[in-house]
Amino acid sequence: MNDHELAKAIERADQAINRRDLIALMDFYEEDATLVIEPGRFARGKKEIATAFEAIFDFFNQSLVVTQRDFHIIEGGGVALVVCNLKLTTEGKASSPVSMERQPTYVFRKSEDGGWRCLIDNSYGVDVLNMRRSMG
């Protein structure tokens, strides 16, 4: 349990992902946010992020379930860095069920309407480094 508004915002985003609700999910992001699709590959801005999520939902056979917990929030300079534990499962119809864990790293800023919005969504955390090195 974490009562910080940011923890609640991330939990709402998880719920939006898990019911494939792109409109609710896009409210999680700033207009000029960046999503790390995979290390070194980015979706920039809400339109590209929405397209990327459609592809992600398809990739996981519309069965992706994301749960995040243990939110560690560091505020500074008008933004917030969030590190947490993420569990991702999928009950693929065509493929085998998948379960994986990650430690994402996000950057947020509080918008004028008082809601926290994501500026950088890096679900790979520091593994962006390790995966790139292992790939090349």
Add this chain to the structure above:
Amino acid sequence: MNDHELAKAIERADQAINRRDLIALMDFYEEDATLVIEPGRFARGKKEIATAFEAIFDFFNQSLVVTQRDFHIIEGGGVALVVCNLKLTTEGKASSPVSMERQPTYVFRKSEDGGWRCLIDNSYGVDVLNMRRSMG
């Protein structure tokens, strides 16, 4: 080698740390930046950050040497998230030599003078989570 201005800024900060130059080091930070001293413990603002570094330099017997490389930079929403590899060595006189590696996570913003400045300095990366959990 990374020619991004941010990589150069971090390299200059390392050089300032390694010669114990607090004035040069403080130019690396925004006025309202946050430094993670250890997971769950923060220095907020330049004054507290300078005091924290004086204590860190003392803790390592004025022999701390920091080297960072493999800068992975993700820009979005007007800020930048940086993940990299950090090596820290100290040739302590009283204590034994120490060498450790970390994968820090930083947030930067470009200032009006064109220089990138650090908003959040979290040298522990995602280990802020693991260390807190192991601590209790």
